[in-house]
Amino acid sequence: MAAHRKPRQRSAGGTTARTAATLALAGAATATGLDGAGHAEPQLTPEQAKARVDQLYREAEVATEKYNGAKEKADAARQRLRDLQDEAARKQDRLNSARAALGSVATAQYRSGGLDPALQLVLSDDPDGYLEGAAFAERAGSRQNAAVGRVRAQLREIEQLRGAARIELKSLTSRQAELKRHKKTITGKLDAARRLLSRLTPEQRAGLSDGTDRASRSSTAARDGLTAPGSATSQAPSSRAAQAVAYAYRKLGSPYVWGATGPDAFDCSGLIQAAYRSAGVSLPRTTYAQINAGRRVARSELLPGDLVFFYSGISHVGIYVGDGRMIHAPNPSAPVRLAPIDEMPFTGATRVS
Structure with missing residues (x-):
């Protein structure tokens, strides 16, 4: 016979300990994983914080260019x-008019009684007049058939247009x-x-912004005429490029706003689009489309007005103004400003034709 064993009792203390440990781990995961402000997160140095903020701004800019491209396509689909x-x-209005005309003919035929033509000839007080009328009716019947054919064709056209509209609506919804x-x-x-910047002391944030402040002061000086854009415009390869450069100089100090194309705020590709729009040139909205909007030029061949692109994903653009510098809209931490093209990984350049 099998031995009857008393079921082993689980230790209440052990269960409590395991539950407490589980809750503690869950709490730690919540603190560090959900709101990003867990106590276990290591404190970043100001340099590490700056590197992380710069990375976040670059990632946001990549998403901004994707947003700009999707918006451009959505606007086109909406139009x-x-x-x-x-x-x-318009075709429905014409169809309604054609249907109304056919309805009038049908009503008239119904009211005429639809008598056999031979009987109508016998009963007519004016046989000659009736024969003339019958010939007219035959011709009218041919025209009526043609009218019916046109109505059918209009119906098909309207249905095709509605089908195309349904496709565009689906595209717009997806965009x-x-x-x-x-x-x-x-x-x-x-x-x-x-959030990352808010964890730094005012002194640390000031240290991070030194470079931005210097660039901003340089931009302000250029805007005030201390660094004249005259040489840049005179060296531009075309009057359109010169106008675009002059526009960019006038916008120094304007704030960066993602998705903005001016006149008072810009993102990087929005500034370029606005600058060339002022010169009568229509450029695409995104960096990865703008790089193909003209003739590629080597870095050694750069002239004022050329578009200069950065990062492997072509996620940033500026307008070259000479002397190894460009004007660009950097990110939300800095306004439109002058900067060396060496401050970011150079990808390529395009001369707008």
Whole structure:
């Protein structure tokens, strides 16, 4: 016979200890993983904080260019949808008029009684007049058939337009969802950068901003005429490039705002688009499209007005102004400013034709 063993009792103390340990780990994970402000997170040095903030700004800029591209496509889809809807409405108006005309003919035929033509000829007080009328009716019938054919064709055209509009609406909805995703990424990166900066003392933040302050003072000096843009515009390869450079100089000190294209705030590609727009040149909205908007030039061949691009993902752009410098919209921590093109990894350059 099997021995009857009393079930082993679990230690209440052991269970309590394990539960406490689990809760403690969960609490630690919550503190460090959810709000990013856990006590176990190592304190960054000011230099490490600056490196991390710069990285977050670069990641936000990549998302910004994706947002700009999606917005450009969404705007185009919205315009195509409006055009299709307008064309469908115009064709519907013409269709309604054609249907009304056919309805009048049908009503008249119904009221005439639809008598057999031979009987109508016998009963007519004016046989000659009736015969002339019958010939007219036959011709009218041919025209009526043609009118019916036109109505059918209009119906097919309207249905095709509505089908195309449904496709554009689906595209627009997809683009809007994409915009929402990119916007969430951008705001998340920028919020993380702000939280990181908020942990530094005022003195540490001031130390991080020294470079920005120097660049800002340089930009202010250029705007005030202490560093005249005349030589840059005179060396530009075309009048359009010269105008774009002059515009960029006028915008020194303007704030960086992601998604902005001026006239008072810009992101990096927005500044370039606005500068050349002032010269009558239409450029694409994004950095990765702007690099293909002209003729590629080597770094050694740069002239004022050339577009200079940075990072492997072509996520940043400035406008070259000569002497190894550019004007660009850096990030939310700095306004539009003059800067050396060596301060970022150079990818390529384009001369706008």
